[in-house]
Every structure is written in structure tokens, then in C-alpha cells.
Amino acid sequence: MSDKFEPKFDAAGLLTAVVVDVSDNSVRMVAFMDREALERTRETGLAHFHSRSRGALWLKGETSGNTLAVEEILVDCDQDAVVLRCTPRGPTCHTGAESCFYRRLEGDRLVAQGD
Template identity: 55%
Template sequence: MSSTFPPAPSDKKELEASGAFTPKFDAHGLVTAVITDIKDGELLMVAHMNAQALTLTLETGIAHYYSRSRDKIWKKGETSGNLQTVQEIRVDCDQDAIWLKVSVAGHDATCHTGRRSCFYRTVSLQDGKAVTTITDDTRHFDPEETYGSQPGKE
């Protein structure tokens, strides 16, 4: 499979039906990917994929993303051992968002902080200001040991 996908059909009914997978990439060549755990539906992370990352994911069954901060493809879990094996890929009605249902190897953690999910904080108003509160402080691995001086580089 190449890193190119066919153009979206001009007919909305055709786009929304079964048939060609025609992801709608944004102006930067990216599509949003929402990642959940296949076992319990826990939201693990949100990332971006370019055509190459999406192609690698489809071909290998291992989740690949595009890192905007590093401007390169990243195989999730390659450093930590927490590889994400894709069990199912869904696409929304206009094909501009992808949903990956994955199983996570290794420590069963997705976040570079060592937590299971990147969504470990809640947001609320306190004294008229938005603040975050950690609601899951369980670390499944030590980020310092795993990444050394490069935390968050997974």
C-alpha cells in the first residue's frame, strides 16, 4: 500500500457509505486519531496521523503517529515497550477523524508520564480560575528510567 489514499467522493451519500477509505487530512496533512483500550474503552490518548503513519498502522497492525513537535513518524511504544496493537480502526462519517481500538503491551501504559492514559487530570473552576487536578497518579513505569533525559519523547 502506498502512503496515498484516493480522493473523497464528491457525493456525500457515497462518502458516508461502505467503500473506499478516503481520509480527509487537514491543511497540514494530518488527521486526528482518538485511541481507546479495546478491553474497557478507556480513552488513552489523542494523536495525529499523516498518510505515512496511517499506512504503516494499516500495514503493520501497530499504531504509528505523526509527532508535530518532532516533525516525524513515531511508532508508539517503541522506546517504552508499550506498543499499541490495533484491534479495530473506525472512521467518522466525513472521514476526518480516526478511532483506534488498541491493546497495549508492556506496562499497559500509554502516557509518557508512566500513567495508563494521557487523560489523568480533570479541569474545574476554583475561585473563578480554571485549574487541573490529578485524578490518576498511578505510575506503571518510571519515565526517568525509560526515557532518561528525553521525557515525553515516545
């Protein structure tokens, strides 16, 4: 089965991108891509996003060096979300954690994984 890729950007021109580490399938981060970010990602093989706060294209790791090499892109049924299966270079989170999802919810508290 083969279908045409026709990404469905939302009213803000964005789709949701979930970054997964290919080595263990763990979710590293969630961000948004506009058409430009998607194109740059596919051209360069490095994950690019659209920063909603800065309103600008953002190469993940541009400052930190902690880039994400995209090995595979999965697309969901209605084509408004993608999973980027990546080989991360260094930690992904700006806090220094491997993943932005380094805490679990317990009651009304966030507890670091492993604690």
C-alpha cells in the same frame, strides 16, 4: 452499507487519531496521523503517528516498549478522524499514567483522577 475509505487529511496533511482501550472504551491518548503513519499502522498492526513537534513518523512505544496493538479502526462521517481501538501494552502516557487523560478540570485546576 459500504463506502470507500478516502481519508481527508487537513492542510498540514494530518488527521486526528483517538486511541481507545478496547477493554473499557477509555480514551488513552490523542495524536495525529499523516498518510505514512496510517499506512504503517495498517501494515504492522501497531499504532504509528506523525509527531508535529519532530515532523517525523513515530511508532508509539518505540522507546518505552509501551506499544498499542490496533484491533479495529473506526472512521468518522467526514473521514478526517479515526478511533483506534487498541490493546495497550503497559501505560500509554509518558508520565507513567495508564491514560494521558489522567486529570479532570475543576475550576482552573487539574485534579488527578481518583483524588
